[in-house]
Amino acid sequence: MVNFWVRRSEGIEREELLRLIDQDIAGLVKEKRVATKNFVVYVVDRDKVVDVVKKLLEYEYTRLSVIAGNDERFFRRDFSLTYIIAFDKQDLYIGIRTYVPPHDLKVKSLAKEVRAAWWHERENRDLYGFEFEGLDDPRKLVLPEYWPENVHPWRKDYPYNKPVADWREGQVDYKPIKEDKIDADVVAFGPYHLVNDEPIHWRLYVKGEVIVDVEHRGFHNWRGIEKIAEGRLTYNQIPFIAERICGICGYTHACAYCQAVESIGRIDIPDRAKYIRTVMLEIERIESHLLWIGIACHILGFDTGFMHSWKIREHIMHLAEVLTGNRKTYGMNLVGGVRRDILGDRLRKAFDYLRFMRAEYRELYNMLISNTIIAKRTRDVGILPRDKAISYGVVGPVARAAGLRIDVRKDHPYAAYKELDFRVPVYSESDVLARTLVRLDEVFESFDIIEQALDRLPRGPILADVGEIPPNSEGVGYVEAPRGEDVHYVRTGLYNKVQRWRVRAPSYANVPSVKEMLIGYRIADAPIIYASVDPCLACTERCIVVKAVDNGRTYSWNQLVELSRKISRRMGL
């Protein structure tokens, strides 16, 4: 058992905490490396790694953030696994690394006790061929079913541009694990579904209208972007592909990547660049939250809210276009700073726009919070208990709605957030309403941040001189994306290339926890519960195909929305 968060850590300084940790795991550690100023790596034996991770998770405000596998056979003939744990109150990331010889890739599984490890372990099994003893989920995570068993695409001897053997030959159908064991009807929700960001498949097991169990299968769109970057791009080309990881919060990825490389190269970016990054990050947050508010209103059958919210969003997109040259993929970042300055009339224009939008948004806000139907549909729905939230390591608005006071902007200050004044809204109800309110409040804070940052924009250059990035070093970059903490682990290799780039988007931490939120609620609530974690909703317009079978009936997506709206009407809209 893991005793999550039993040891107080708030108020303890970073050095003090490191000393405590050294004491805790003394004797288990073989080597300690200080990679960057807030990223420390401990090397431990592989039979100890699970114990060490569990021990660290006893501290308050820790999360298992990433498990990054790596093929280090080129350097030292081993594979490695790095469990990166975030210490949110000390601005610290600790990596627990273990080396595993290639002929025997067995590691103990952590997923039963720490749910955050669940997806990471399955991913590492797919991509590197690690075997996790005790992992009770035999399904693949990122690779498709037909992928041959012993081919692991992220090993370095698999070239980035090699296609897999003809997949049509060995096509295998997806086998849900619980379907035979459970006595309930099945509602398939996705893979193509309006509320899904990527094609994602939720198998809802229902008794009557109540969901009793849930199974997830996703990653139909998995592209292996990280491999392309490792294979052929140079440091300054990756920000552009990083930006294309997500259609909504792409800039956070570009920022996180650049920060990781900057921390490795000890590059201090100019103040003006820091402020400009902050402005763009907050513009993106407003844009993303407004998008989410619109979609949530639409799902609840309140299309006026949807229209209103997207109307305001259009203005912020236009502002982004004026400041960066593009509505969405800003293309602003390079390692060492930003590429476009905010000058003269653009600055004035930004202030005009912000004043206008704030007034519009206040109107929308008042309209939404005074709407009883939204409150009724969302209150006490999709509750994620606090202990589950900790075990799943949820981040962002989902965590803040569950009473966990974590926000990367405050806890691990990056860009210019340290010098700006803002509030982090926290609610403790942990239902859909709380998640909605967190986002609604955050938009106001974002307006404040942008205005402050533009007001105080320091003078100076916007791009630092970047010397050589040291090869064979590692670092983490982190950004509070609209959906939560976005972590990039970067390890540099030879010839100006990254050797390993691991992207952990916030939805990767949040989506597994949807399972816990859905159980016990009605099918008609499923869309809004799933949407409440704000999985990137990028491909909305193209999703029309939904087939859901329940007691021999087939629901189309429109019927499901209709069902959801009928409940709204029954409540007296």
Added chain:
Amino acid sequence: MSYEIPHRWIVTFRYPLEPLPPPKELRGRPIIDPNLCIGCGACVRACPPNAITEEIDISKGIKVVKIFYGRCIFCGRCWEVCPEGAIRLSNEFELATPNKDDLIQYVVLPLHKCVNCGKPTEFTERQVVRVLTMIQELPIERREELRSKILLCRECKASFLSKPMELRGSEVYEKVKA
């Protein structure tokens, strides 16, 4: 009508029936000015998605710089790295077309011919001119020495380097003039 000034009630436009000019900051279609491009290939190496490629056809004696908008992500890196300012991101965004070939711009540049053997080299004439102007500031001996190498193809360069006294820089220059 434009969306330059936010309006409380008017939020939709009659585009495409009426033109809707984008803000001047928009990063649109990159265009290479064929009169300025020297074919150095800096943009080719900087372009993240390989939208710009270069090809050398020794038999025809040409170098082709090709930009394909189907791959372009409109990042503007090419604009930043071009030493001649030949490439520029325009304001055009309406790129939809039924014909894929409309999305390609070619710049064809003649290759420099070796002054000794007359065979085409791997670099363009304009590149040579550019380097010749660049070395104007160097001290005269150094300039002469470089000039003798610049105008030769790889094989001739190698053979001259092994026999340095055979042909002086000034003699090569005389040959060019002739």
